[in-house]
Amino acid sequence: MLVVRRRAGEGIVVAGEIAIEVIEISRTRVKLGISAPREVPVLRKETVTLREENRQAAALVSEQGRAGIEQVLRALRLAMNNG
Amino acid sequence: MTREVIASPLLGEIETGSECEMSFPFGIPGFEEMRRVVPVEIPAQRPLIYLLDAAHPETCFLALPVFVIDPHFKLTMTEDESAAIGLPAPPEAPCEPKIGEDVLCLALLVPSERTVRANLGCPLVVNLRNLRGIQCAPPDGYSNCLKLSPEGVWEPAC
Numbered sequence: 698m699l700v701v702r703r704r705a706g707e708g709i710v711v712a713g714e715i716a717i718e719v720i721e722i723s724r725t726r727v728k729l730g731i732s733a734p735r736e737v738p739v740l741r742k743e744t745v746t747l748r749e750e751n752r753q754a755a756a757l758v759s760e761q762g763r764a765g766i767e768q769v770l771r772a773l774r775l776a777m778n779n780g
Numbered sequence: 781m782t783r784e785v786i787a788s789p790l791l792g793e794i795e796t797g798s799e800c801e802m803s804f805p806f807g808i809p810g811f812e813e814m815r816r817v818v819p820v821e822i823p824a825q826r827p828l829i830y831l832l833d834a835a836h837p838e839t840c841f842l843a844l845p846v847f848v849i850d851p852h853f854k855l856t857m858t859e860d861e862s863a864a865i866g867l868p869a870p871p872e873a874p875c876e877p878k879i880g881e882d883v884l885c886l887a888l889l890v891p892s893e894r895t896v897r898a899n900l901g902c903p904l905v906v907n908l909r910n911l912r913g914i915q916c917a918p919p920d921g922y923s924n925c926l927k928l929s930p931e932g933v934w935e936p937a938c
Contacts, residue, residue, distance in 0.1 A: 738812070744917045747902055748810035751841075751915075754888040755811070758790060758830075758840040761891060768930075769842065770825055772895045775932020777827075777848075 788837040791820055791830060801834060802906050805864060808915045814839060817913065829886060831904075842896070843886040847879065849898050849926055849934055855885055857905060857916055865905065865912040883907055888915075897927040897937045 701709060708718035714734055721728040731739050740748075757765055783797045796818045807814040816834035827848045833839035846853040856876055859869050867877055879885045884906040887898040901924040906913035925938035 740809070741917060743919050744809040747899075747915070747917050750890055750899060750902075751808055751810035751888065754841050754890045755839055757842055757889060757891045757896065759838065762790065765891065766825075766828075766842065768894060769889065769896050769928070770828065772928045772930050772932050773828065773844075775930075776928060776934060777932075779932050 784834075786818065786832065786834055786837045788820075788832055788840060790840055791822075791832070794818060794820060794832065794837075796834060802911045802913045804913045804915075806914065808904070809917065811839060831886075831888075842889040843904065844889065844898065846885045846887050846900055846903055849887055850900060853879075853885075853900055855879055855883070855903065855905065855916075856918070858918065861905070861914050861916050864914050865907040866910050867907055877905075877907075881908075884913075892927050892937070894930050895928045897925055898934075899938075900924040900926065 703709065703719045705719050705722050708716055708730075710716050715737060716732040718730040718732075719727060720730045733739050757769075761768075783795060785793050785795050787793055800818065802817045802819060804815055804817055806812065811833065813835070814833045818832040818834050820830040820832060822828070822830075827845055829843045829845070831841040831843055846855075854876070857867070862869050862877070865883075867882065877883045886904045886906075887900055888902075888904065889896040889898055902915055902917050904913055904915050923938065925936070926934040927937035928934055
């Protein structure tokens, strides 16, 4: 891993077209500004797993359709009665 | 007011307009182009909510209000997330908007074995004043998952 030290207002450039600037440094956090081409996804690390989970969520409707939804509704009605 | 009819393969024709759409300026992770979201409730299926992508109605999510899953759920948002949907940021207000008063808070349902699970750590939060929404993604977002058993019990899943 490349480690560089930067101050607020300074930045780095990746592959000639992705610019990352340190906008602000506070006691516990760093605010970064990232400029990248539209086709380059810029993601916080925690959203990478979330993308896959959301794709699965969409598949509930697109792949399982009404049968899958009916199954969810049955369990949900039981949950409402239990609650 | 402009009206539009969108054709959902699942729900048929849905009439929509800006007043009944939610706007997700950044989409949701994995569906970054899903900016206009139409919530659809079918009375016989309450509290289930369908979330349709207005531009691509074949994309549809199932969601539940978080309190249906966990009546004690507590919402925490980061400053960036609050700012993205126009909520007051600290120090003016804490990043804990009131669900039902300030924001709508929904959990997406993900298929899991024979039923579904919900990740309460990453809810969809919609500012009720401007209908702008975002999916929260805290670094520890996977510490609050619940799975619905076929018997109708929400059980810890992560």
